[in-house]
Amino acid sequence: MFLGMSNLMLGQNVSGVVKDDTTQPVPGVSVVVKGTTVGTTTDFDGNYAINANNGDTLVFSYVGYETQEIEVSSSILNVTLQSGVALDAVVLTGNRSKPRTILDSAVPIDNIGLEEMRNTGQPTIDKMLTYKVPSFNSSTQTISDATAHFDPADLRGLGPSRTLVLVNGKRKNQSALVYINDTPGKGEVGVDLKSIPAAAIERIEVLRDGASAQYGSDAIAGVINMVLKKNVEYTTVNVKSGVTTEGDGFNFGVDLNTGLSGDNGGYLNVTAGYYEQEKTNRPGTPGTDVLIGVEAGDPTWGSWLADNPDLGMTVGQPELKKLDLFFNAGIPFKNDSGEFYTFGGVTTRQGKSFALYRAPYWVGDPHNLLHEAGTDYNGFQPTFETDVLDNNLTAGVKWNMFNFDVDFSGTYGRNRIDYDVNNTLNIDLGANSPTEFGVGGYTFSNSLANLDFSRSLGQVNVAFGAEIKQENFSARAGDAASYYNPTGNGGAQSFPGLQPSNAVRADRHNYGVYGDLEWEPSDALLIGGAVRYEDFSDFGDNVSWKVSGRYSLGDKGALRASYSTGFRAPSLHQIYLSNVQTLVSGGSISNQGTFNNVDPIIREDLGVPQLTAETSKNISAGITYKIKSNLSVSADFYNVKVDDRVLFTGEIGFDGDDASTNPVETILIANSITSLKFFVNAVNTNTTGLDLVVNYTNIDLGEGRLNATLAANFNETTIEGEIDTPALLEANGYNIFNRKEQSRITSSRPKSKILLGLDYNINKWNFILNNTYFGEVSWQHANNGLNGADLGNGPLPLDDAAFDQTFAGKVITDLIVGYEFSEKISANISVNNLLNVYPDEIDTKGDFVTDLGGRFKYPWEVNQFGFNGTVLNASVAFKF
Structure with a gap:
């Protein structure tokens, strides 16, 4: 590929x-x-x-x-x-036949070098891209089980599932995790971007256009291609460390990149890295617990609340330790007739996040399992700990045959997660309860074989090829003690383990063939087209196609446009995931069951259809223009329509009518749960947006040079038509995708993001000032604040979104100062979020579910940029 x-x-x-x-x-x-x-x-x-x-x-x-x-x-x-300017950067993504410059490309592409990424001052690839690409978003999650260790990321607000990630042009495996918590990207599956070390990357190419016809499933929003380093002159060691101005969140990292090159053009590049970070804590301090019904003046627990106004919570970034090892190698054949290449890597990381604090009036510890006998019992906060292993390997051969460039390769990728819940107990086991539980885990892997041909025939460039892919997904049950639940108390507090009934091993295979043609009848005009056929063993086939064109304005710029259809296969995770999860709903603690799409309860009893592919229509049109040699502008309009979008339903529970039991409630009672969820194709969305980039480079200013970049994204996503609710659920009055879940699609990510970067170089100094505006986000109440609520003026009218909240847009300012002591030693200091900006605080407006009774000070279900405040970092790089 x-x-x-x-x-x-x-x-x-x-x-x-x-x-x-x-x-x-x-x-x-x-x-x-x-x-x-x-x-x-x-x-x-x-x-x-x-x-x-x-x-x-x-x-x-x-x-x-x-x-x-x-x-x-x-x-x-x-x-x-x-x-010159960035319009002349050569890119490979989106071009099957030959490399093109950004100026010559018929679709919008960003080309971001390693130094540009590191100059954001951010620690991981997902955060670097957030502060370099306006249409890309990823933010730290908290109190969200495993999601806190992956941080969902997406392009153009279309969700993590709809961005294809490549490494050296080969498909990167998805993670094993489905984001099932109340965060952006809920119900989706993405790629574990934390598993790719920045030190191994030469540059990142971001294709902001639909590309399913070229690359297959998932490329609805675009493609991110991470190009690994090949030939390097020096061994480079980079050491970094930082801490927040609150004194927490200490981080430390070191990475090494080195390489060998042969006289025959062979190369070997190796990267090793280690990174760790400590937790941060920014909880709310309500001093009273309306969630459980314990007031500040409670005669028994009032003193505990006074001593613990934050209710014992730890709300912030999780602890993390990460180790990476990557390589990229190539060996030419004799007489330069071809090349064998291979690349890959392994990442292992351990993380620790936190669950809701179990106050002493909420959960007791009568057997002194979590506190010493004779001491006051103050409750406990369970920890959610992950052990993630991500590994991938590609090997291939390139050669020339009958004047065609041929690329034959095989790729294997795997992501494995194991969960532990510690500092907790299972009430039903009494004095025999462990305080540490293995609660199960998931694994996803894929194996691919690709055969690609390309050739330039003067004005015509042609490419075609085929792909075979095998995917595997498995879920492992936890320790028996973690899910033991005879009295309905939920097993291990905070996260009952996966049960044997949740364990699964599933697989599927698919094959695809594609053709790609570009015709340049003149130096000014480029016309392109692509078509791809895919056939999946579990749901059927799909045909995607794309047409594109570019009209050159000489060396000044180009007009460009494209139209494409696309698709996304439902992930194996979404088809087969099932579990029981403890959550807070309506002021009570309950157990929610997720049933998979092949369960007879879902397919037969509830009448939910088999999951099938999402389909899309993508149109874009834009212009690139050089106002002068070092000043350029590009603007691209886009519209993406996604039909039959796979969604994770809201909570489907008891309807409040005690006089009768409906079919859904019968299922809940039989399975000892208070609500259920499932995956279903049920929503059509329409996303419209504009990308704008202005580059003004190499401006002489005093004795130095200034580079300035202004980049922006504006987007709007709406839900089209009615939610496709299964007949039985609709007949019994259930809303499977309520206002809160809908807003997670339409308003949980900023609808506007603007980046202004200034980079000034003078002598051995480098000064960088970045300003990133994150637009407003909105949280909507599940039922519009109804259920008989009365805020003093009588019952709420049906159209009054009384409990909704919009969190205002904010500007994050980053300052980075670098100095080169010599050709081989350099250092920099960065201050991220220089002005210590935080999101708006949550205004409950009388609804304690919004912030879980004051436990959260800042928004968590919608999240613009996290809430760590100012972070101070320093790094030193050595070359030898």
Whole structure:
């Protein structure tokens, strides 16, 4: 799937050095034989070597410099690049036939280098992208079980499931986790972006357009391709550390990147890294517990509430320890007739987050399991601990056959999660209860084989290929003690273990074939088209197609547009997931059951249809324009319609009518649960938006140079038509997707995000000032604040969203200062969230469910940028 650049041609070895207009060597410059996929990049000293013939044209391009095309006339070719703009950066994503610049591409693509990502001051890839790509969002979650350790991420507000992630152009496996808690992305499955270390990445290409016709399922919102480092001149060690101004959240990390290169063009790049972070805590301090019904003046517990106004809560980022090991390697065949390549890595991390604090009046400890005999019992806060293992490996061969570039590869990826719930107990086990429980876990893996062909035929570029994929999903039961529940108390407090009935091993396979054609009848006009057929063993087949066009405005820019259809296969997780989860609903503690889509209770008793693929229609149109050589602007309009979107229903429970029992309540009683949920195709959405990027680079300012970037995304998602509710549930008056769940799709992510970045270099100093505006988000009450609520003016009218809240947009300012002590030693200090900005505080408006009785000070079901406040970081990099 990935048409990487390798030495496949016969000819002479052309080499040289690339420098800028100040005679400094430029590392990382892309050098491509025009009209082919043959290419390389310059090393840290600006050196390059490539196989080409006399008369061939070499294209030299790099972000911030004008692209140069030079005809080969000798074996030595030195080049000087002039200051330019990012429109000339070469990208590979979205182009099956040959690399193109952002200026030449028919679809919008961001090209982000490693230094740009690190200059955000953020610790992980998902957070780096949040502060570099306006349409990308990911924020730290809290009190949300395993979701707190993955942080759902998405493009264009379309949910984690609809962004395809590639590594070196090969599909990255999804995580094993379904986000089932009340967070953005609820009910979705994404890729574990924390499992890819930034130190291993050369650049990230973000395709902001539907691409299912080229890459298959999941590419509805776009594609993120992470290109790994290949040739490096130095071994680099980077050490970093930081802490919040509140004195918590201490973090420490170290990473090493090194490489070997052979005279024949072979390479081996290796990255190793370690990162850890401590928890932060920003709880509410209600001093009273209306959730359980214990007031501040309670004669028994009033003193405990006075001593523990935060109700014992820990609300903030989880603890984390992470270890990475990645590699990227290639070995050319003799006579440069092809290349064997392989890359992959393994990440292991352990995390600890926290559940709701069990106050002493809520859960007792009569056998002194969690406190010493003779001491006052103050309750306990269970911990939710994860052990995540993510590994992937790709191996392949590239060669030339009948003038076609051929790429044959195999990929295996796996993500495994094991859960432990500690510092808790199972009431039903009495004095024999453990205080630590293994509560089960999940594993997802995929195996792929890809065969791709491409060829340039003058004005026509053609590509075609095939893919076979096998997916596996398994759920493992927890310790018997974790789910032992004879009296209905729920098993292990905070998270009852997965039961043997929840354990599952499921698999499916699919195959796909595609064709891709580009025609350039003139230098100005490019017309492209792609079609892909996929067949899945569990739900059937799909055909997706795409047409695109670009009209060049010479060296000034281009007009571009595309229209495509797409699809997303329901994940195996969404089909087979089942569990019982403890939650707070309507002021009471209850057990909620998730039933999978193949359960007879769901399919036969409730009449829920089999899950099938979502389908989409995606249109985009835009312009890129160079106002002058170092000032450019691009604007892209888009509209994405998704039909039959897979959703995770809201809580379906007792209807409050004690006089009779309906069919749903019969199921609840039989399974000892108070509510149930399931997955179903039931919603159509319409997303409209605008992406805007302005780059003004290499501005002479005093003795230094200033680069400025303004990037913005504006979007609006609406739900079209009626929710497709199964007939039995509709007949009994159930709303399977209430206002709160709908707002999770339409308003839990910012509808606008604006980034303004200033980067000033003077002598050995580098000053970066980033301002990121996160637009407002909204939380909506599940039933509009009804159920007989009275705020002093009589019962609420039906159209009064009394308990809803909109959290205002805020600007986060980051300051990074760097200094180069020498060519091999540099350091920087960053202050993230310089002005200590927090989200608006929750206003319950009389509804304690909104903030769980004051336990949360800041919004958690909708989340713009987290609530850690100011973070101070420092790092030192060594090259040797």
